[in-house]
Amino acid sequence: MPRLSTTDPSSYSQPELVKIKHIDIDWSIDFGTKTISGFSTIQFVILTKFIEEILLDVSDINVESVNVINEGCEIPLKFTITDPVNDIGSKLTIMLPTKTDGEVTLKIIYSTSANASALQWLTPEQTLGKKHPYVFSQCQAIHARSILPCQDSPSVKFTYNAVIRHSKVLTALMSSIRQGSENGITRYSQTVPVPSYLLAIAVGDIHSKRIGPRSLVWAEKEILDEAAEEYSDTETFLKTAEDICGPYLWKDYDLLVMPPSFPFGGMENPSLTFVTPTTIAGDKSLVDVVAHEIAHSWTGNLVTNANFEHFWLNEGFTVFVEQKIIGRIRGSEYRDFSALHGLSDLKDTIKNQLANEPELTKLVVDLSNVGPDDAFSSVPYMKGSTFLRYLEDLFGGPIVFEPFLKSYLNKFKYESILTKDFQKYVYEYFNDKIPDKLEQVDWDKWLFTEGMPIIIPNYDTKVYDACKNHSDLWATKSLDEIKSSPLLKEQLTSIQKIEVLSELLENSEIVDLNAEKVDLLTATYEMSKSRTRNAEIRFRLMRLVIKARLQRFDEIFDFANSNFRMKFVRPIYRDLAGWDIGKPVAIENFKKVKDQMMKVCAYTVAKDLGIDL
Ligand SMILES: CC/C=C\C/C=C\C[C@@H](O)/C=C/C=C/C=C\[C@@H](O)CCCC(=O)O
Numbered sequence: 001m002p003r004l005s006t007t008d009p010s011s012y013s014q015p016e017l018v019k020i021k022h023i024d025i026d027w028s029i030d031f032g033t034k035t036i037s038g039f040s041t042i043q044f045v046i047l048t049k050f051i052e053e054i055l056l057d058v059s060d061i062n063v064e065s066v067n068v069i070n071e072g073c074e075i076p077l078k079f080t081i082t083d084p085v086n087d088i089g090s091k092l093t094i095m096l097p098t099k100t101d102g103e104v105t106l107k108i109i110y111s112t113s114a115n116a117s118a119l120q121w122l123t124p125e126q127t128l129g130k131k132h133p134y135v136f137s138q139c140q141a142i143h144a145r146s147i148l149p150c151q152d153s154p155s156v157k158f159t160y161n162a163v164i165r166h167s168k169v170l171t172a173l174m175s176s177i178r179q180g181s182e183n184g185i186t187r188y189s190q191t192v193p194v195p196s197y198l199l200a201i202a203v204g205d206i207h208s209k210r211i212g213p214r215s216l217v218w219a220e221k222e223i224l225d226e227a228a229e230e231y232s233d234t235e236t237f238l239k240t241a242e243d244i245c246g247p248y249l250w251k252d253y254d255l256l257v258m259p260p261s262f263p264f265g266g267m268e269n270p271s272l273t274f275v276t277p278t279t280i281a282g283d284k285s286l287v288d289v290v291a292h293e294i295a296h297s298w299t300g301n302l303v304t305n306a307n308f309e310h311f312w313l314n315e316g317f318t319v320f321v322e323q324k325i326i327g328r329i330r331g332s333e334y335r336d337f338s339a340l341h342g343l344s345d346l347k348d349t350i351k352n353q354l355a356n357e358p359e360l361t362k363l364v365v366d367l368s369n370v371g372p373d374d375a376f377s378s379v380p381y382m383k384g385s386t387f388l389r390y391l392e393d394l395f396g397g398p399i400v401f402e403p404f405l406k407s408y409l410n411k412f413k414y415e416s417i418l419t420k421d422f423q424k425y426v427y428e429y430f431n432d433k434i435p436d437k438l439e440q441v442d443w444d445k446w447l448f449t450e451g452m453p454i455i456i457p458n459y460d461t462k463v464y465d466a467c468k469n470h471s472d473l474w475a476t477k478s479l480d481e482i483k484s485s486p487l488l489k490e491q492l493t494s495i496q497k498i499e500v501l502s503e504l505l506e507n508s509e510i511v512d513l514n515a516e517k518v519d520l521l522t523a524t525y526e527m528s529k530s531r532t533r534n535a536e537i538r539f540r541l542m543r544l545v546i547k548a549r550l551q552r553f554d555e556i557f558d559f560a561n562s563n564f565r566m567k568f569v570r571p572i573y574r575d576l577a578g579w580d581i582g583k584p585v586a587i588e589n590f591k592k593v594k595d596q597m598m599k600v601c602a603y604t605v606a607k608d609l610g611i612d613l
């Protein structure tokens with residue numbers, strides 16, 4: 001795939017010449033045809049002397065007409081759409097009537113395809129309530145182009161108003177501020193400029209419950225109360241994040257608990273985080289995802305990567321802030337534990353998921369020939385946050401680094417930036433203060449070396465050590481020795497149990513896994529399905545079952561079919577694909593359930609299994 005534009009390798013649009021400033025959206029949601037149809041009125045600002053055409057991204061969109069709006073009159077324009085390119089979609093070229101400068105407004109009438117990659121349409125049977133259909137979107141990284149023609153590049157930020165026409169019995173939600181809803185017409189308005197990937201919509205039989213002064217949780221009725229209970233610390237997270245990052249600029253912060261096929265843990269859609277139900281463990285042990293999504297309100301949503309090669313600016317910073325929130329609330333040893341746990345995940349990613357694509361283990365990647373969905377991994381999250389922690393420690397700790405962080409967020413809010421902008425600001429801010437420390441940072445090595453981070457910070461290992469002691473016991477001792485070990489009298493928390501399993505997975509080659517050991521482990525830490533709802537635990541336990549080559553496929557697929565969060569299903573399918581007996585069973589199961597997965601999930605799992613979709 002050729003590099004599409006100088007600004008963004010994953011977009012046909014030319015943000016260096018022209019940028020969208022505002023969109024008025026008018027959409028009708030049709031569950032019968034599984035399509036959204038309507039129009040967008042798009043205001044562009046021209047950044048060069050003049051332009052004669054405008055290029056937009058589209059994917060599988062049927063464009064009916066394009067008109068230029070001039071002093072209230074609409075003049076039809078010629079346009080062409082190229083054949084789709086895998087992962088990227090098509091180029092919509094709009095011919096302007098004359099050489100144009102200043103600003104221009106276009107009205108585009110269009111409808112989506114039933115296969116729009118950003119959307120998942122659920123039948124009533126696929127919902128908890130079983131009575132009404134449901135549709136939701138996931139636009140990151142480059143799927144917004146499948147629901148509206150746009151400059152689908154995070155280097156472009158725009159405000160929008162939206163009118164959503166839908167069945168009166170359903171609720172329509174968007175990632176902005178609700179202006180009202182009457183007779184099946186719901187209006188939203190986003191007054192903070194956002195990139196296209198932060199557009200989000202969900203329509204279904206969705207209800208809400210207040211969980212804080214600026215927060216509602218939205219969910220199907222059947223899980224509303226337990227969700228409200230699980231996420232009841234949201235306001236504490238918000239206040240702590242404000243203390244670290246500055247004022248919260250998005251007015252409301254709501255959560256929408258997604259259907260289990262939502263492919264990610266959470267998505268930072270402004271004012272309305274989408275969160276997977278797999279974070280509901282019943283004991284708040286997995287709500288760090290909410291701290292993560294709240295952190296994105298600054299890192300990612302206000303200061304945004306200009307293209308996805310610099311995704312670490314979104315995710316590395318967000319994990320860094322998430323861990324600070326955890327440290328502030330639970331103690332610094334838990335901040336460090338979270339970082340150490342992240343490093344275990346990173347090791348797994350580098351060893352397994354990216355074993356054949358080491359160039360994707362760099363902090364800044366080259367996406368000229370790779371789609372963002374294919375490049376996605378824990379690397380920008382964990383390597384990025386480790387780099388920031390290294391800088392914080394080197395520069396003098398939080399007392400020095402936190403004022404910088406606030407200043408950085410304030411300086412670049414509403415903008416889209418590259419790594420070099422961050423680097424330049426580090427020098428601008430610290431040059432007079434700590435020039436000797438600045439000299440020690442090997443930027444090239446941090447940004448472009450493959451594999452694990454070049455330096456591992458000196459973390460407090462107090463919480464982690466207990467996990468390591470337990471995992472060492474299981475890895476090195478006989479069953480009798482394990483059973484009689486005094487260590488097992490020590491209670492571990494859910495997050496520590498997760499780490500014990502991660503360590504065992506990391507060392508699975510030497511652990512001598514067998515049915516008895518797996519069963520004893522399961523019983524000892526109360527990890528059976530009947531004893532825990534913790535999906536992170538169940539996920540790792542199922543991976544151990546596979547590593548032990550136990551043919552417990554019912555149990556494995558009971559979990560792998562209960563949700564289609566890619567973080568869970570992809571490693572399970574990958575592990576099965578590496579086992580001659582597991583692979584055909586996995587393929588058979590995948591074929592049965594792939595239509596219930598969101599497209600990005602089905603596509604990547606098929607790749608993991610080495611089969612065509
Ligand atoms: C270097 C990587 C380059 C580009 C990747 C960018 C986007 C990839 C695309 O697949 C979308 C990702 C969306 C992520 C949303 C939420 C995550 O934070 C969830 C993390 C995994 C999980 O917890 O389930």
Ligand SMILES: [Zn+2]
Pocket residue numbers: 268292296314315318
């Ligand atoms: Zn994130």
